[in-house]
Amino acid sequence: MEDFQYHAPGSVDAAVSLLRDAEDGKVVAGGMSLLPLMKLGLAAPGGLVSLGKVSGLDGIADRGSEIEVGALCTHAQVAAAEIVRERIPALAAMAEGIGDAQVRNRGTIGGSVAHNDPAADYPAACLALGATIATDRREIAADDFFLGMFFTALEEDEVITAVRFPVPTRAGWAKFPNPASKYAVAGVMAADGPAGVRVAVTGASGDGVFRVAEMEAALASSFEPASVAGVSVSAEAMLSDDAAGPEYRAHLVTVMAKRAVEEA
Ligand SMILES: Cc1cc2nc3c(=O)[nH]c(=O)nc-3n(C[C@H](O)[C@H](O)[C@H](O)COP(=O)(O)OP(=O)(O)OC[C@H]3O[C@@H](n4cnc5c(N)ncnc54)[C@H](O)[C@@H]3O)c2cc1C
The missing domain is CATH 3.30.43.10 (Uridine Diphospho-n-acetylenolpyruvylglucosamine Reductase, domain 2)
Structure with missing residues (x-):
């Protein structure tokens, strides 16, 4: 080092x-x-x-139509927060499934979205729920924030202060985790809320988190598992590693989408 x-x-x-x-x-x-x-x-x-001594960034607040999560909130805090469990249970379930207890007790939401690992869970939740990322100088819609693997709209000297999640009518999360790291081989959040019907996928693509327009259109007509069960995604841009090849990952996206809708 x-x-x-x-x-x-x-x-x-x-x-x-x-x-x-x-x-x-x-x-x-x-x-x-x-x-x-x-x-x-x-x-x-x-x-x-270090942000460790900065106060005021580790709260979770109910803002009516939105839940605001401070950038320093750990995954364990989000998973355990009553407000999150009651109002966006899919988000609590997602946070509960990140890594292991040590990672959940140290890792933060701000760090996760800033890092934008292609297999991280929060980017899918942000995109599916239509979240807003607040920084020291501006507010960035999730749609404009995640720009590709390990790449975001943040400037070099910009600090995330909070992430705001609109409360959905319904949302569900399903992840096929890498058995060793627990990072997503494929993870899907399906949501029906203020941002519309959205399906966001993490872990699968080399370009990072992405939405599946065909699944979203099918769910907008009828929000039920059968609507996505027959929709396949192309294996072309899928990641390939020891855990899964591109075709298997593409298959997992459909299976996880179906499970996410069932959860919702
Ligand atoms: C073994 C293991 C398993 C894991 N499994 C999963 C998993 O299953 N799912 C998952 O989603 N993640 C997983 N992770 C990643 C984990 O969630 C991390 O906590 C997260 O990616 C980064 O959060 P952090 O607070 O530790 O960030 P740090 O490591 O401190 O920082 C990461 C990056 O974000 C930047 N950054 C941090 N905070 C801010 C801020 N407020 N504003 C601007 N930039 C900031 C830093 O400069 C750095 O570039 C795993 C990690 C490990 C080690």
């Missing part, structure tokens, strides 16, 4: 200013994704700006 300067500011503004001053500065939240990359030498930030 390369040497780096460590900072632990007490406010978002101070964090932003440290990021601007640092040579290749990086925010660290739970460290569950960034620290392994640093240990492997795949990331070598000159300045590490």
